[in-house]
Amino acid sequence: xxSQNISSAIVTSYxxxxxxxxDPPVFNLTPKxxxxxxxxxxxxxxxxxxxxxxxxxxxxxxLMHGTSPLYLADRRLAYARLPLSAYQKPPPLPEIELPxxxxxxxxxxxxxxxxxxxxxxxxxxxxxKIFPEQEPDHVLDRVDADGPESCGLRDVAVxxxxxxKQAYAHxxxxxxxxxxxxxxxxxxxxxxxxxxxKISAVPGGEGIIIALxxxxxxxxxxxxxxxxEAVRLSYENLTEKLAEQAMRGLHQIHAAYVVHGDLHRRxxxxxxxxxxxxxxxxxxxxxxxxxxxxxQELFQELHSGWCEFxxxxxxxxxxxxxx
Numbered sequence: 001x002x003s004q005n006i007s008s009a010i011v012t013s014y015x016x017x018x019x020x021x022x023d024p025p026v027f028n029l030t031p032k033x034x035x036x037x038x039x040x041x042x043x044x045x046x047x048x049x050x051x052x053x054x055x056x057x058x059x060x061x062x063l064m065h066g067t068s069p070l071y072l073a074d075r076r077l078a079y080a081r082l083p084l085s086a087y088q089k090p091p092p093l094p095e096i097e098l099p100x101x102x103x104x105x106x107x108x109x110x111x112x113x114x115x116x117x118x119x120x121x122x123x124x125x126x127x128x129k130i131f132p133e134q135e136p137d138h139v140l141d142r143v144d145a146d147g148p149e150s151c152g153l154r155d156v157a158v159x160x161x162x163x164x165k166q167a168y169a170h171x172x173x174x175x176x177x178x179x180x181x182x183x184x185x186x187x188x189x190x191x192x193x194x195x196x197x198k199i200s201a202v203p204g205g206e207g208i209i210i211a212l213x214x215x216x217x218x219x220x221x222x223x224x225x226x227x228x229e230a231v232r233l234s235y236e237n238l239t240e241k242l243a244e245q246a247m248r249g250l251h252q253i254h255a256a257y258v259v260h261g262d263l264h265r266r267x268x269x270x271x272x273x274x275x276x277x278x279x280x281x282x283x284x285x286x287x288x289x290x291x292x293x294x295x296q297e298l299f300q301e302l303h304s305g306w307c308e309f310x311x312x313x314x315x316x317x318x319x320x321x322x323x
Contacts, residue, residue, distance in 0.1 A: 008074045011299045015254035016086050019302075030244050031065035031310055038318065049319040061318060065310040070303035072296065082295040087257050089288045090173030093165050096187035096223060098195065104202045114160075114282065117199055118226055127183070127226040130191065130219055131161035131282075141291050156290055160282040161188075161220050166289045167258050167281035168222065174256035181249035182278050183225040191219045227277065233268035235313060235322040243309035245276040250305045253278060254298040259285040263305055265313070 006026060010019060019026050053059045072078050099121060108116040108127075115130040136157035168185035171177050177184045191199075196219065231237065233246070246268055253260055260267070261283035269277040285293040316322065 006069050007072050007299075007303075008077055011072060011077055011296060012082055014295060014299045014302070015251065015257070018251060018255070020248055020251060026069055028066050028069050029306075030247075031240075033240055034064055034314075034318075035240075037064075041318070046319050050321055053316075053319060053321050059312075059315045059319065059321060061315040062311050064315050064318065068303050068306040068311070070299065070306055072300060072303070078296055078300075080296075084257060084287055084293075084295055087287050090169045093169040093172070093185065093222075094187040096189050098189060098191075098223075102195075104195075104199045106202055107199070117202070125226045125228060126186070127224045128189075128191075128221050129164075129224060130221045131164075132219065139291070142294075158290060161222075163284050163289060163291075164222060164280075164282045166286045167284040170256045170258050170286050170288075171253065171281075176252045176256045176258075179252050180275065180277070181252045182281075183227070185225075186223040188220065188222050191221050227269060227271055230269040230271050230277065233265040233270050233276070235265075235317045237270055238265075238309070238313050238317060239274075240314065241274055242270065242276060243314060245274060246278075246309060247302070247305055249276050249278050250302060254302060257287050257293060257298070259293055259297050259301055261285055261301075263301065263308055 010017065010022075010026070019029055049060050098119070103120040105118040105120055105125065108118065115132070117128045117130065119126055119128050136159050139156055139158055140153040141156045142153060165188055168177075168182075171182050172185055176182050233242065250260065250263075258281065260278060260281065262280060267278060267280040269279060271277060285291040285297065287293045
């Protein structure tokens with residue numbers, strides 16, 4: 001069966017069917033290990049491949065793991081109406097309040113559209129992700145249609161806080177949080193002026209106040225599980241095992257009917273024991289959100305993840321092209 005036939009056969013049941021549990025298995029979904037071949041690499045071979053990559057921008061070893069079996073070559077399926085018939089809208093993410101004795105410990109990120117602050121609640125460390133008020137992003141979203149000739153685009157104003165809030169409602173309801181492939185989410189909240197004053201006293205906290213210069217009222221935030229020993233996925237620590245773990249985690253996100261929307265290594269955490277956790281869902285899409293979430297988009301994002309790990313990062317790591 002060709003890769004085109006494989007993708008056409010499984011896209012209509014994705015994400016309800018776990019591709020990693022299919023019998024027989026999907027060919028090359030998890031490529032065979034290249035460890036034996038890597039041991040045969042010579043410095044001259046790697047240097048030549050590196051020079052070629054720098055010259056052309058294309059790694060000549062990008063096919064070292066073969067090709068993705070998830071490429072949706074049938075363009076009719078790409079535009080067809082494939083309803084998410086098993087989908088059920090989850091309950092809203094609960095609104096919570098921080099206790100009076102909450103301690104603001106540390107600001108993590110100094111840059112970015114959101115602010116991450118570690119807090120201590122009842123002896124446990126958790127993460128508050130703060131969304132500064134700003135003008136909504138305007139994005140072009142696909143209008144559902146029967147074919148490319150009738151497919152149009154619409155302009156949508158997107159509230160990134162609402163996108164992440166919707167995503168975690170789905171991830172909680174469909175079990176992705178319980179499976180540990182994403183952080184557990186405790187709910188959403190509003191930070192008061194008093195909270196902001198306490199944050200300003202922590203190391204780096206003055207940056208939060210600078211980021212919120214014109215906001216006098218409450219600021220919206222999400223309370224998440226915190227991983228003190230996590231490191232970002234990188235070319236240096238990526239392995240074939242971690243690539244498979246990341247792909248399996250991405251499927252579990254899709255099984256919650258969430259398109260992540262920002263497949264980048266900065267949004268993947270590596271924990272002790274080779275555990276992978278996907279984070280940052282402010283570019284996500286869900287069926288009940290403002291942006292479209294089609295079965296094909298879920299499937300095509302899994303294909304994009306496969307290409308990112310097996311056609312880009314691992315081949316680039318092999319030759320030392322760490323970009």
